[in-house]
Amino acid sequence: MLAAKREVAEAAAALVEPGMRLGLGSGSTALLFVEALGRRVAAGLTLGAVVATSQATENKARDCGIALADMMLADAPTGLDLAIDGADEVDPAFRLVKGGGACLTREKIVAAMAQRVVIIVDGTKMVEKLGRFALPVEVVPFGYAATAARIERTFGVEVVLRGDDAPLVTDNGNYILDIPFGDIADPEMVAARLSEMAGVVEHGLFIGMADEVLIAGEGGLTRRSAAR
Numbered sequence: 001m002l003a004a005k006r007e008v009a010e011a012a013a014a015l016v017e018p019g020m021r022l023g024l025g026s027g028s029t030a031l032l033f034v035e036a037l038g039r040r041v042a043a044g045l046t047l048g049a050v051v052a053t054s055q056a057t058e059n060k061a062r063d064c065g066i067a068l069a070d071m072m073l074a075d076a077p078t079g080l081d082l083a084i085d086g087a088d089e090v091d092p093a094f095r096l097v098k099g100g101g102a103c104l105t106r107e108k109i110v111a112a113m114a115q116r117v118v119i120i121v122d123g124t125k126m127v128e129k130l131g132r133f134a135l136p137v138e139v140v141p142f143g144y145a146a147t148a149a150r151i152e153r154t155f156g157v158e159v160v161l162r163g164d165d166a167p168l169v170t171d172n173g174n175y176i177l178d179i180p181f182g183d184i185a186d187p188e189m190v191a192a193r194l195s196e197m198a199g200v201v202e203h204g205l206f207i208g209m210a211d212e213v214l215i216a217g218e219g220g221l222t223r224r225s226a227a228r
């Protein structure tokens, strides 16, 4: 599995061209990509503005000698050439479940800024139907129990507040509710219902955002483009 993640991370780093404005994803595969990119930067590759999707990725990028734009400033970049990120699930229509690392909100903002979004996964993430991986939803801590109850009433599924002894707090200061659907029959409907709920900051369904998927498997690397 680690070898597959490394292979796909190296392949993604090779897609980066000089001067590109880049979005760096989160999770173990994305961090391997950041390391591979760092090696290219150390060898002389220059980049345009680079944006990280989590504190962990920001720390890794800095350790690897990659300078980052400050997304909290008014003059932060508003567009990117390429965003590269992992995923928890990818279906045949390139719909994704993301947020296993609790970074879905920044990941979605960065993906939405990018002209091209490339998802890097090992073959185990490719699924016929989304939902076996519990769907992460970032919610505001204020009234989170009410938000959780509303989600449960809407979908008839018991949600799980992420965290062990205490709730996990995201980089944005929010909580994560995981919805164990098992099978998401209609991802567009679920996405629309969640998006309109008070208290929901963002959900982990990424629909119509991925342009390409790089998949590392036993048979080597596969590159698939979205049919648009």
Ligand SMILES: O=C(CO)[C@H](O)[C@H](O)COP(=O)(O)O
Binding pocket: 025, 026, 027, 028, 029, 030, 085, 086, 087, 088, 097, 098, 099, 100, 101, 102, 103, 104, 107
């Ligand atoms: O969405 C994410 C983080 O919020 C990650 O991209 C996703 O969880 C995949 O992670 P990994 O590469 O470690 O399997």
